[in-house]
Amino acid sequence: MSYQLVNPATAEAMETIEHTSLDQTDDAIAQAKSAQRHWAGLAPAERAEILRSFADAVAKDVENLAALEVRNSGHPISQARWEANHVRNVLEYYAGAPERLMGKQIPVAGGIDITFHEPLGVVGIITPWNFPMTIASWGFAPALAAGNAVIVKPAEWTPLTTIRLGELAREAGVPEGVFQVLPGRGSVIGNRFVTHEDVRKVVFTGSTEVGKTIMRGAADQIKRVTLELGGKSANIVFADADVDKAAATAPSSVFENAGQDCCARSRILVEASVYDRFMQGLEKSVAAFAVGDPTKDETEMGPLVTSVHRDSVASFVDDDKVAFRGSAPTGPGNWFAPTVLAPTSLDDRCMREEIFGPVVAVVPFKDEAEALEIANSTEYGLSGSIWTRDVGRVIRVARGVESGNLSVNSHSSVRYSTPFGGFKQSGLGRELGPDAPLHFTEEKNVFIPND
Ligand code: NAD
Numbered sequence: 001m002s003y004q005l006v007n008p009a010t011a012e013a014m015e016t017i018e019h020t021s022l023d024q025t026d027d028a029i030a031q032a033k034s035a036q037r038h039w040a041g042l043a044p045a046e047r048a049e050i051l052r053s054f055a056d057a058v059a060k061d062v063e064n065l066a067a068l069e070v071r072n073s074g075h076p077i078s079q080a081r082w083e084a085n086h087v088r089n090v091l092e093y094y095a096g097a098p099e100r101l102m103g104k105q106i107p108v109a110g111g112i113d114i115t116f117h118e119p120l121g122v123v124g125i126i127t128p129w130n131f132p133m134t135i136a137s138w139g140f141a142p143a144l145a146a147g148n149a150v151i152v153k154p155a156e157w158t159p160l161t162t163i164r165l166g167e168l169a170r171e172a173g174v175p176e177g178v179f180q181v182l183p184g185r186g187s188v189i190g191n192r193f194v195t196h197e198d199v200r201k202v203v204f205t206g207s208t209e210v211g212k213t214i215m216r217g218a219a220d221q222i223k224r225v226t227l228e229l230g231g232k233s234a235n236i237v238f239a240d241a242d243v244d245k246a247a248a249t250a251p252s253s254v255f256e257n258a259g260q261d262c263c264a265r266s267r268i269l270v271e272a273s274v275y276d277r278f279m280q281g282l283e284k285s286v287a288a289f290a291v292g293d294p295t296k297d298e299t300e301m302g303p304l305v306t307s308v309h310r311d312s313v314a315s316f317v318d319d320d321k322v323a324f325r326g327s328a329p330t331g332p333g334n335w336f337a338p339t340v341l342a343p344t345s346l347d348d349r350c351m352r353e354e355i356f357g358p359v360v361a362v363v364p365f366k367d368e369a370e371a372l373e374i375a376n377s378t379e380y381g382l383s384g385s386i387w388t389r390d391v392g393r394v395i396r397v398a399r400g401v402e403s404g405n406l407s408v409n410s411h412s413s414v415r416y417s418t419p420f421g422g423f424k425q426s427g428l429g430r431e432l433g434p435d436a437p438l439h440f441t442e443e444k445n446v447f448i449p450n451d
Pocket of ligand 1: 126127128129130131135153154155156184185186187189190191205206207208210211213214227228229230231261262354356382422426427
């Protein structure tokens with residue numbers, strides 16, 4: 001089987017990607033299993049050096065990787081450059097881990113007791129189409145650093161940058177079989193990661209629906225999983241905040257990557273007394289949000305990834321509820337103008353379901369308690385922002401929102417040095433931050449007697 005890629009901004013047909021078969025997947029897993037033993041046996045400093053070379057190879061290829069992401073995914077070029085540099089940074093950060101994977105010496109009677117962090121073996125990483133290369137790196141960099149072999153299955157729609165990262169890894173000296181990329185179908189390759197006994201952990205980023213299938217399947221072998229799933233995050237604006245700044249920055253928190261972002265703040269909750277003022281500011285900032293040709297430096301938002309996805313996003317927009325829209329090109333390409341909805345009911349579909357496009361719903365709230373109640377009224381809990389000048393409220397609301405990643409008076413994007421992951425049905429486990437390599441190890445306890 002194969003898949004014909006289409007440029008999202010021009011609707012032009014591009015490369016055809018051959019899909020990996022089940023037999024080829026099994027061969028890759030066997031190769032990874034044998035390569036992993038050698039990789040884990042290298043001196044920690046040697047593994048670190050190879051990961052640094054991989055980071056250097058990515059650094060030299062930033063322009064090429066960014067151009068591939070623009071063509072394949074429609075990401076604006078400035079954002080795609082940030083993503084490629086981020087992959088370099090993630091590799092560089094975790095290149096420090098092999099030499100710091102320290103166990104403990106625990107006081108016991110009659111001898112010594114020490115712990116080791118042993119690699120799991122083969123790790124399967126399944127990625128979504130919205131941030132193909134960055135999300136892959138959050139899994140493969142710490143997994144490789146901890147001595148595992150890794151197989152990445154990119155999403156069907158957006159495999160090009162991940163395939164390129166596989167080539168760069170080999171050129172940089174990552175031994176054959178230690179880092180493999182298998183383009184193809186989730187139901188074939190991804191599912192094989194779940195059912196094959198030699199794959200010891202599955203890192204899945206994607207929809208909550210598929211995440212549940214992976215978790216169910218993994219139960220059969222008590223297989224380790226990390227799940228990074230959907231989101232419906234709230235941007236909460238209190239009346240005492242810098243309301244103008246909150247309105248000016250809100251578009252970037254939800255329309256970046258055309259809203260195809262698990263952390264998109266797709267619900268804005270505004271204290272009723274400043275709702276009108278906020279909406280006036282938001283209308284201006286949405287009108288100024290630059291949507292267009294993703295190859296241009298000044299573009300802030302490109303097209304949606306495919307026409308199928310554009311239709312899915314459009315299904316959430318009921319013209320009666322549109323407060324205002326920004327602009328978008330017409331003609332070929334999966335264009336969708338940034339859209340602001342003002343729903344009259346908190347039960348509206350746009351307030352509950354993940355839209356994964358440039359559509360945001362804005363609703364008023366009366367007090368802090370109601371803001372928290374609305375913010376927590378979804379099955380998700382990934383991200384969010386809180387705008388207020390009251391320090392006590394910052395503490396209360398930040399502790400009260402059921403979400404893994406919050407920012408105050410800002411909309412911080414993901415940082416490789418801090419943990420990232422979801423509450424509730426937004427996921428299980430954490431990626432990034434200093435502890436990520438430990439999530440690709442088993443802790444082993446060894447007692448050695450004195451005599
Ligand atoms: P998806 O669940 O449709 O697909 C994700 C990946 O899983 C793809 O590679 C796909 O081929 C594979 N897959 C599909 N069926 C499978 C199966 N039965 N077994 C194994 N693998 C299978 O998601 P998507 O549409 O590509 O991505 C969008 C979703 O990803 C959104 O819900 C978004 O919120 C989520 N996401 C979450 C995070 C996070 O960190 N929490 C980050 C980005 C995206």
